[in-house]
Amino acid sequence: MVARAHQSPHSNLIKNKGIVNTLFIFCLICIPFSFIITSQAQASEALAVFTLTEDFNKLSKSKVRMLFRGKLKYLQGKKVELSDWPQSNSVRNEFYQELLGKDLAQMNAYWASLSFSGKARPPKEINQDSMEALLLWLSAKRFRIGYAPVSVIPKDANVLYIVQKEDL
Structure with a gap:
């Protein structure tokens, strides 16, 4: 043993x-x-700029960039309102980085200077960090535009432009 x-x-x-x-x-x-x-x-994942109405045609990259830089307030003769995700949402930073090549801090400074000078107002920051809140805001008025990941956009939405990494 x-x-x-x-x-x-x-x-x-x-x-x-x-x-x-x-x-x-x-x-x-x-x-x-x-x-x-x-x-x-x-x-x-690609991000899409979209609206819930059929009032707008597809947009070029330069038009979308002008919209989200505050340099364009009307599309096809209609005054538009833009939405933005809350500051804490990673989609917001990704969107501006991919579309304009700017991070969140740079965009906040940019919008602050435009607001202070009275040249433009920043996009409306939605209250909640959810797709439902964005869709509710978009549906309240006709000429509103938002952005979100392509996979969560409703099938009946009018996709105006798809932002991808190659856009810079």
């Missing part, structure tokens, strides 16, 4: 701590990478 060394309860505790520590380190390494992969998958 082989003699076994007596294992104390403390040795089991040390083994369990080792397993817990290994799992903890594994989670510290893997979880951030899973968020990076998920955010890149979401970030690669």
Whole structure:
């Protein structure tokens, strides 16, 4: 017979701590990478500028850029209102980065200077960070325009332009 060394309860505790520590380190390494992969998958999705009415034709990249720079207030003779996602929404930063090559801080400074000089008003920031809130805002008046990831836009929406990474 082989003699076994007596294992104390403390040795089991040390083994369990080792397993817990290994799992903890594994989670510290893997979880951030899973968020990076998920955010890149979401970030690669195209964004669409759209309205809920059929009053507007498709737009060129230059017209969309002029709209969201405050340099164009009318489309096809109709005064438009633009929407914006809340500051905390990553779609907002992605949209301005891809369409205009500017981050959120740059856009906030840009809109502040235009507002202060009276040249233009920034897009209306919707109250809630949800597609339902955006659709409700868009449906309240006829000539309103918003943007969102293509996958969440209603099938009956009028897509005016699709913003993609190649736009810069």
